[in-house]
Amino acid sequence: MNGAVRVVVAGAAGRMGATSCEAIEAADGLELTGRADPSLGVELADVVADADVVVDFTTPDAAPGNIRICLDAETHVIVGTTGFDHEPLRLAAQQGGGGARVLVVPNFAIGAVLMMRFAAEAARHMPEVEIIELHHDRKLDAPSGTAKRTAELIAGRGGNVHEPIHSVRLPGLVAHQEVILGGPGQTLSIRHDSIDRMSFMPGVLIAVRAVGSLPDRFTVGLEACLDQE
Numbered sequence: 528m529n530g531a532v533r534v535v536v537a538g539a540a541g542r543m544g545a546t547s548c549e550a551i552e553a554a555d556g557l558e559l560t561g562r563a564d565p566s567l568g569v570e571l572a573d574v575v576a577d578a579d580v581v582v583d584f585t586t587p588d589a590a591p592g593n594i595r596i597c598l599d600a601e602t603h604v605i606v607g608t609t610g611f612d613h614e615p616l617r618l619a620a621q622q623g624g625g626g627a628r629v630l631v632v633p634n635f636a637i638g639a640v641l642m643m644r645f646a647a648e649a650a651r652h653m654p655e656v657e658i659i660e661l662h663h664d665r666k667l668d669a670p671s672g673t674a675k676r677t678a679e680l681i682a683g684r685g686g687n688v689h690e691p692i693h694s695v696r697l698p699g700l701v702a703h704q705e706v707i708l709g710g711p712g713q714t715l716s717i718r719h720d721s722i723d724r725m726s727f728m729p730g731v732l733i734a735v736r737a738v739g740s741l742p743d744r745f746t747v748g749l750e751a752c753l754d755q756e
């Protein structure tokens with residue numbers, strides 16, 4: 528990529544999309560070249576050609592189609608949308624032509640990435656685990672993408688995440704998660720709180736800058752970008 532990285536945001540009229548547009552416009556070396564959203568009358572297919580990177584914050588129904596549009600256009604895509612099975616897209620990404628990368632990020636908050644990493648590390652020593660995730664009451668999916676990803680990482684380290692993952696939905700919340708590990712006579716709680724959507728923006732910018740250099744065509748987690756820094 529020469530010059531500024533051209534970025535199109537899908538879901539640009541939504542809560543996360545609008546905040547991302549502001550952050551991209553304010554960032555050095557990035558240029559916001561499109562805002563796709565049905566409520567703005569702009570389809571992603573109409574503006575994808577203006578993008579080096581697409582950032583998707585839409586809905587579980589819309590995101591898979593948007594990712595396919597990006598793969599067909601051979602454009603990198605960062606998927607912030609949660610609540611859908613992204614594994615079928617792994618094969619599509621791996622078979623897709625060109626060098627387009629798909630980066631799925633269940634949580635862009637760096638503190639949340641660290642919370643997941645610390646919880647997985649702790650579960651090696653305290654394997655009995657409960658997860659409580661708390662979000663605003665307009666969130667469509669439950670449990671959250673972050674909670675599911677945390678459970679995967681903990682299971683990968685031999686931990687036993689008790690079912691169900693607990694989901695709290697209330698006005699006033701943004702995005703919060705507590706991982707509680709229990710052992711004889713003790714508990715360890717690891718908690719992260721996003722109290723403002725700005726918490727996600729440094730991670731969005733890191734992902735936009737790093738996605739084109741990822742070694743694999745399909746990657747899950749911001750960790751891959753943080754480890755490149």
Ligand SMILES: NC(=O)c1ccc[n+]([C@@H]2O[C@H](COP(=O)([O-])OP(=O)(O)OC[C@H]3O[C@@H](n4cnc5c(N)ncnc54)[C@H](O)[C@@H]3O)[C@@H](O)[C@H]2O)c1
Pocket residue numbers: 537538539540541542543544563564565566571584585586587589593606607608609610632633634635636666667702727
């Ligand atoms: N990964 C993270 O760190 C993170 C953080 C917060 C929220 N999220 C997720 O991001 C997603 C969006 O959240 P939100 O709170 O901004 O939702 P929102 O409802 O405020 O916004 C979604 C927007 O997508 C638009 N949209 C629908 N179909 C579309 C399409 N085909 N193309 C383009 N735009 C389309 C809608 O019109 C709407 O404006 C959710 O899945 C949420 O769980 C992820």
